[in-house]
Amino acid sequence: MATLKLLAISGSARNGSLNGRLLAAAAQAAASRGAQVETIDLRSLALPLYDGDLEKGAGVPEGAKRLRDALQAADGVLLATPEYNGFPTPLLVNSFDWLSRLQADGAAPAGLAVTAGKPLGLVSASPGLLGGLRSLNFTRQYLSMAIAMMPVPQQFALAKANEAFDEAGALKDPKHQAALEAVVGALVRVAAALKSPS
Numbered sequence: 001m002a003t004l005k006l007l008a009i010s011g012s013a014r015n016g017s018l019n020g021r022l023l024a025a026a027a028q029a030a031a032s033r034g035a036q037v038e039t040i041d042l043r044s045l046a047l048p049l050y051d052g053d054l055e056k057g058a059g060v061p062e063g064a065k066r067l068r069d070a071l072q073a074a075d076g077v078l079l080a081t082p083e084y085n086g087f088p089t090p091l092l093v094n095s096f097d098w099l100s101r102l103q104a105d106g107a108a109p110a111g112l113a114v115t116a117g118k119p120l121g122l123v124s125a126s127p128g129l130l131g132g133l134r135s136l137n138f139t140r141q142y143l144s145m146a147i148a149m150m151p152v153p154q155q156f157a158l159a160k161a162n163e164a165f166d167e168a169g170a171l172k173d174p175k176h177q178a179a180l181e182a183v184v185g186a187l188v189r190v191a192a193a194l195k196s197p198s
């Protein structure tokens with residue numbers, strides 16, 4: 001079968017992001033299962049805060065098309081997001097809100113056509129004791145209910161994430177690594193099953 005392609009997305013663009021580190025560990029776990037992982041930096045999409053007047057005047061920005069194309073090329077998505085006041089970050093939600101405004105144009109599909117039924121693995125990291133669990137549940141609801149993605153049941157919220165990684169970026173606690181592997185393993189299994197010819 002052709003190589004499984006995953007897209008890694010972080011809801012934090014911050015240098016030294018804990019979620020970026022967790023996403024990198026997840027990407028490594030996916031690569032060790034034979035997947036090819038591409039990463040997209042949401043900040044580099046340069047999407048302004050959604051504004052209907054901007055959309056009316058200039059259309060949906062190019063950055064949303066880049067996100068659509070990256071999602072279209074992927075068999076599944078690995079996503080890590082911080083929790084801001086119990087919610088996923090504005091960067092994450094704004095990016096997918098713009099994506100949802102893209103209509104089909106010639107051969108280019110609509111934004112929501114490329115997310116529909118796309119397998120999704122969700123993780124989060126926080127220095128706090130819940131690891132971003134509250135936001136993870138909203139992220140799951142948003143990306144499945146509104147954006148039509150298909151999250152696997154497993155998820156992992158890494159608490160005290162500021163203490164969780166060694167200098168090489170690996171998770172120090174084997175239980176954390178096992179929880180991460182459970183998400184990645186489920187994502188790889190579902191994405192591979194959907195990719196295989198029926």
Ligand SMILES: Cc1cc2nc3c(=O)[nH]c(=O)nc-3n(C[C@H](O)[C@H](O)[C@H](O)COP(=O)(O)O)c2cc1C
Pocket residue numbers: 012013014016017018019020082083084085086087125126127128129130131132
């Ligand atoms: C506006 C704001 C709100 C936050 N709210 C929460 C929160 O509700 N729960 C939590 O665990 N951490 C919260 N934090 C702390 C973040 O978890 C912490 O900054 C984390 O390092 C962000 O993820 P990153 O390292 O991937 O950028 C908040 C941080 C900011 C800036």
